[in-house]
Amino acid sequence: MGATGGLTLVFGLPLAVALFFFGLAAYERRMGLATGPGFFQRNGLAVGLYLVLAVGFWVFFVIVLPQFSMVDMSFRPKLPPAQMGGPKDVFTLENYRYFLFGSTTSTSSWNWTHLKAFVLTIGVSIAITLFNFALCYPIAFHMAQSAGAARLRILLLLLIIPYWVNEILRAFAFRVLLSSGGIINKLLLGAGVIGEPIDFLGADVGLYMGLSYAYLLMMVFPLYSAIESLDKNQIEAARDLGAPWWHIHLFVVMPHAKPGIASGCTLVFMLCAGALAAPLVLAGPRTLWFTPIVYDRFYQAFNWPQGAAYAFILLVTCVVFVLLVLKMFRLSLGEITR
Amino acid sequence: MTSGPLQRILFAVYIAVFFLYLLGPLMVMGVSAFNTPQYPQVWPIEGLTLDWFSQLFADQDMMYGLRTSLWIGVLVVAISVPIGLAGAIVMTQIQPRVRSAYYLVVVSPVLTPGIIIGISTVVFWREFTTMTGTRFLYDGIILTVIGQSSFISAYCMLIILARLQRFDQAQQEAALDLGASYPQVFRHILLPFLQPALFSAAVLAFLSSFENYNTTTFAILSEKTLTTVLAGRVRQGSTPAISALAVIIVAVTIVGAIAYELWKRRADAAAERRLRAAQAAEESELSGTAAPMAA
Numbered sequence: 001m002g003a004t005g006g007l008t009l010v011f012g013l014p015l016a017v018a019l020f021f022f023g024l025a026a027y028e029r030r031m032g033l034a035t036g037p038g039f040f041q042r043n044g045l046a047v048g049l050y051l052v053l054a055v056g057f058w059v060f061f062v063i064v065l066p067q068f069s070m071v072d073m074s075f076r077p078k079l080p081p082a083q084m085g086g087p088k089d090v091f092t093l094e095n096y097r098y099f100l101f102g103s104t105t106s107t108s109s110w111n112w113t114h115l116k117a118f119v120l121t122i123g124v125s126i127a128i129t130l131f132n133f134a135l136c137y138p139i140a141f142h143m144a145q146s147a148g149a150a151r152l153r154i155l156l157l158l159l160i161i162p163y164w165v166n167e168i169l170r171a172f173a174f175r176v177l178l179s180s181g182g183i184i185n186k187l188l189l190g191a192g193v194i195g196e197p198i199d200f201l202g203a204d205v206g207l208y209m210g211l212s213y214a215y216l217l218m219m220v221f222p223l224y225s226a227i228e229s230l231d232k233n234q235i236e237a238a239r240d241l242g243a244p245w246w247h248i249h250l251f252v253v254m255p256h257a258k259p260g261i262a263s264g265c266t267l268v269f270m271l272c273a274g275a276l277a278a279p280l281v282l283a284g285p286r287t288l289w290f291t292p293i294v295y296d297r298f299y300q301a302f303n304w305p306q307g308a309a310y311a312f313i314l315l316v317t318c319v320v321f322v323l324l325v326l327k328m329f330r331l332s333l334g335e336i337t338r
Numbered sequence: 339m340t341s342g343p344l345q346r347i348l349f350a351v352y353i354a355v356f357f358l359y360l361l362g363p364l365m366v367m368g369v370s371a372f373n374t375p376q377y378p379q380v381w382p383i384e385g386l387t388l389d390w391f392s393q394l395f396a397d398q399d400m401m402y403g404l405r406t407s408l409w410i411g412v413l414v415v416a417i418s419v420p421i422g423l424a425g426a427i428v429m430t431q432i433q434p435r436v437r438s439a440y441y442l443v444v445v446s447p448v449l450t451p452g453i454i455i456g457i458s459t460v461v462f463w464r465e466f467t468t469m470t471g472t473r474f475l476y477d478g479i480i481l482t483v484i485g486q487s488s489f490i491s492a493y494c495m496l497i498i499l500a501r502l503q504r505f506d507q508a509q510q511e512a513a514l515d516l517g518a519s520y521p522q523v524f525r526h527i528l529l530p531f532l533q534p535a536l537f538s539a540a541v542l543a544f545l546s547s548f549e550n551y552n553t554t555t556f557a558i559l560s561e562k563t564l565t566t567v568l569a570g571r572v573r574q575g576s577t578p579a580i581s582a583l584a585v586i587i588v589a590v591t592i593v594g595a596i597a598y599e600l601w602k603r604r605a606d607a608a609a610e611r612r613l614r615a616a617q618a619a620e621e622s623e624l625s626g627t628a629a630p631m632a633a
Contacts, residue, residue: 006469024433037520039431044521054424059443062488065466066458073461139356142349157595162360164591166549168568169584173363175576176370176378183366183380216360266449274451276552281572291453298556304461311457315450322449334441 009068014060018052074309095309114310117288122317125272128212129265132219135212136264140223141253145232163217171281174210175201202284210278215271219264226260227253262329263336266322273318290314364588371581378578390582397579403567406479407548410563413483414490414547415540421487422494422539423532426502429495445496447489456556459485478561485557486547493546494539501535541598 025038040048075091083089094104102111143155162170177184180197188194200206230253238248254261279289294314297307326333370378374385394400425444432440447455459481467476505528513523529536551565558566571580 006465010466010469021433021436024436028433042431042520043427043524044519047521047524050420051424051428054421055428055444058421058425058488058491062459062484062491063443063447066455066462066488069462069465070454070458135356135359138349138352142353153599157599158357158361160595161588161591162364164545164549165364165584165587166565166568167551168565168572169367169580169587170363172572172576172580173367173584175572176367176380176581177363179576181377181379186381213359213363270449270451274453274552276453276555277569280569291451294453294457295555298457308457308461311454315454318449318451333445334438 010065013065014056017060018056070308071312073305074312076305078303078305095306096313098306099310099313113288114290114293117290117293118313120288121273121290124208124211125269128208128215128272129268132212132216132268133223133261133265136216136219136223140220141227141249144224144227145230145235159217159220167214167275167277168281170214171210171278174206174213174282178206178209199284201282202286204284204287206282207278207284207287207289210282211272211275214275214278215268218267218271222260222264222267223257224260226257226263230256258329259331259335262325262331266325266336269321270318273314273321364584367581368585368588370578371585373578376577378576378581390578391586393577394579394582394586399562399567400564400571400583403562403564406562407564410479410482410486410554411544411547413479414486415543417483417487418491418494418543419536419540421491422496422498422543423536425491425495426498429499430502445492448492448496450489452489452550452552453556455488456485456553459488459553459557460559476559478557478559481557481559482554482561482563485553486550489553490543490546494543497539497542498532498535501532505531 029038036042042048043051074095075093076089077092077094079086079088097107098104098111099114100111101107101109102114139155143152147155176182178200179185180199184200185194185197189197234252234256235248238252243251274291275289276291276295279287279292283289283292290310291314294307294310297303297310301307322333326336366380367378369380369383371390372386372388373379373383374387374389429437429441429444463476463481463484467473509527509531510523513527514520518526549565551569554563555566555569568580568583571577
């Protein structure tokens with residue numbers, strides 16, 4: 001973006017929002033909607049300034065403006081620094097055209113490699129999300145409703161330990177496990193099930209297992225805390241009224257745990273679709289995954305505008321997914337980020 | 339739902355499979371850290387060794403990355419906890435009609451993939467530092483701290499907000515009636531009340547920062563953290579030294595979790611004692627005043 005235009009935005013936007021809040025406060029006061037002390041009266045000057053500056057810096061300089069400049073860059077051509085802000089620095093769709101057609105100008109053939117990687121990433125992420133939900137629901141239910149206090153402590157500790165082992169090491173563990181000289185292949189060979197080692201990593205089994213494994217706990221904890229708040233008497237009542245066990249889960253527990261289910265699902269999906277460590281460590285030579293492609297746009301091809309466009313595509317997909325989940329479960333954002 | 343013996347057995351099998359899936363890979367990796375072969379191997383055990391640990395500590399890059407990671411973690415705590423606190427307080431004071439918009443903005447980093455946060459941070463600060471002539475701010479460590487703070491501040495805000503919502507307004511009103519000013523209420527009533535949440539937020543912020551890879555790998559530029567060095571090592575090939583690092587991290591986690599558990603039990607017991615003492619004092623006061631009246 002142009003230097004003066006950019007700077008106007010960077011300092012103008014926070015100023016405009018500050019003026020908006022000032023105006024809103026004045027309006028509410030005049031209309032008698034707001035009572036009690038004003039913001040600075042209420043907090044004192046020092047604390048009030050701290051609140052405004054801390055939140056202002058966070059919202060504008062850490063969240064909004066970076067996102068904005070990434071989107072802005074994705075609609076710009078790749079130029080040497082000297083020409084930035086010059087006559088050639090115009091809005092263009094060429095980065096998005098490249099994603100679809102593999103060329104910045106022609107639209108004759110599709111960019112199958114990147115499109116396939118994108119579709120596969122989204123599809124596999126959804127599948128892993130469902131798989132993790134199915135795997136975690138029973139244990140979350142058990143911990144929340146039927147486990148005793150001592151047992152619960154042990155289960156929680158066992159869950160928390162792998163949670164703090166970082167993503168790369170978790171992926172590495174799967175490489176040790178699944179490589180052709182790994183323990184699984186040795187066991188299968190020793191048992192005579194297979195004649196020669198299976199190439200789990202080349203077949204992407206390792207990647208998918210590693211992803212599911214890495215984000216298992218992002219599913220357990222939201223489910224657990226949502227089911228925990230369900231009154232045990234409701235389950236008792238349903239059972240006394242003769243409901244079969246699957247009725248109880250489907251019509252009593254799950255509706256109550258809706259916010260937890262939605263929050264676990266969005267988290268696992270978002271982390272899978274945006275995972276970089278597991279594909280890096282576990283991918284075979286022919287593996288397709290979207291995030292390494294984005295990474296390569298930046299640090300292999302050095303085409304930042306294109307990388308920004310790819311990142312924006314991923315972001316829009318995640319936002320759409322979150323909105324769909326919210327719509328499906330009829331929830332608001334506030335309910336799932338608790 | 340576990341009534342019949344069959345169901346009970348099925349459930350036990352399920353629990354066993356679940357934890358085998360969860361802990362098995364870590365155990366396998368753990369064993370390979372003590373086995374002698376060059377490639378991480380679990381079976382056969384060809385000999386026990388601690389060489390991989392000494393090799394790990396002799397790895398200059400790894401140690402340099404560890405120092406940077408610790409630094410970044412401390413800086414992220416120093417930035418994210420105050421921002422999260424401010425964000426939570428503003429959430430309770432902001433005009434109701436803009437509250438949901440504000441909430442959407444500050445919670446969005448939690449639901450944004452880490453690589454996108456890293457990318458947008460680098461893109462923005464590259465342009466901003468060029469435009470304002472503050473190129474020295476375009477530094478891997480600074481950018482990583484800023485990038486990580488965007489979502490870690492949101493975690494902190496959510497933790498602090500959860501406790502803030504249980505804050506009894508009567509306490510504040512009592513203090514105000516007794517002549518305290520608003521800043522005094524903040525300093526002497528609100529902060530002590532929020533202290534456990536602030537502590538949890540700080541711990542979570544440090545751990546999240548320390549283990550972060552996705553945002554860091556974009557924002558770190560030419561600097562190195564433990565996770566980026568580790569990713570490079572793993573890419574080059576598998577060595578048991580990496581397993582050794584995992585063993586150390588797991589050990590530290592277990593010790594930390596147990597220490598936290600003990601600390602919490604002590605705190606709970608102390609709170610219990612205080613409560614009982616207060617009750618006893620109240621009772622004796624009541625019987626003390628009641629006695630003369632009866633006489």
